[in-house]
Amino acid sequence: xxxxxxxxxxxxxxxxxxxxxxxxxxxxxxxxxxWYRQFPKQSLMLMATSNEGSKATYxxxxxxxxxxxxxxxxxxxxxxxxxxxxxxxxxxxxSARDLxxxxxxxxxxxxxxxxx
Amino acid sequence: xxxxxQSPQSMFIQEGEDVSMNCTSSSIFNTWLWYKQDPGEGPVLxxxxxxxxxxxxxxxxxxxxxxTRKDSFLNISASIPSDVGIYFCAGAPSGGNKLxxxxxxxxRVKS
Numbered sequence: 001x002x003x004x005x006x007x008x009x010x011x012x013x014x015x016x017x018x019x020x021x022x023x024x025x026x027x028x029x030x031x032x033x034x035w036y037r038q039f040p041k042q043s044l045m046l047m048a049t050s051n052e053g054s055k056a057t058y059x060x061x062x063x064x065x066x067x068x069x070x071x072x073x074x075x076x077x078x079x080x081x082x083x084x085x086x087x088x089x090x091x092x093x094x095s096a097r098d099l100x101x102x103x104x105x106x107x108x109x110x111x112x113x114x115x116x
Numbered sequence: 117x118x119x120x121x122q123s124p125q126s127m128f129i130q131e132g133e134d135v136s137m138n139c140t141s142s143s144i145f146n147t148w149l150w151y152k153q154d155p156g157e158g159p160v161l162x163x164x165x166x167x168x169x170x171x172x173x174x175x176x177x178x179x180x181x182x183x184t185r186k187d188s189f190l191n192i193s194a195s196i197p198s199d200v201g202i203y204f205c206a207g208a209p210s211g212g213n214k215l216x217x218x219x220x221x222x223x224r225v226k227s
Binding site: 034044095112 | 149151156164215217219220
């Protein structure tokens with residue numbers, strides 16, 4: 001149980017294009033999902049908290065117009081990196097919180113984004 | 117902001133040895149979580165702790181939620197090569213819904 005999937009697992013795109021990453025909770029409902037970014041050899045950095053049916057809450061320093069988040073259902077949240085630039089290249093990981101599991105977050109396998 | 121101090125930063129041990137790592141905080145947490153991350157993958161939940169003093173095992177892994185609610189440790193007994201990876205602690209502060217992460221412990225195992 002508590003499986004979270006992410007798609008795509010890796011993507012290469014040209015500078016200036018937009019990229020959408022999907023995060024799905026496969027066997028549980030998640031009113032809250034989280035989007036993280038991870039740089040090599042570092043811990044996870046929270047970008048935003050995604051709440052089903054409402055606007056996402058962004059962490060300080062994260063541009064909401066750059067990283068668009070949509071949480072349309074209890075099992076799906078999407079992160080769109082708009083007008084991507086090479087500095088947006090990173091490992092993006094989502095997590096979902098099971099309604100019945102207190103504060104426990106289950107992570108997806110991550111998406112490796114490379115912007116050329 | 118809240119921070120977790122995770123130690124050691126890295127360990128290089130012989131296969132079969134026991135491993136211990138811990139996290140401490142200056143503030144109280146309601147939940148402690150331990151994750152393992154392999155290269156190029158997302159973190160995988162190992163153990164979740166919800167009550168002060170709680171001691172929980174998952175196979176060769178044992179973790180405890182400190183009685184002061186400001187620390188937690190993870191022990192791995194009889195390490196094997198597949199234990200290699202980065203281990204992260206994470207805590208959920210009182211009244212918050214965001215996790216605070218430690219910097220990670222890199223574990224390498226010599227076989």
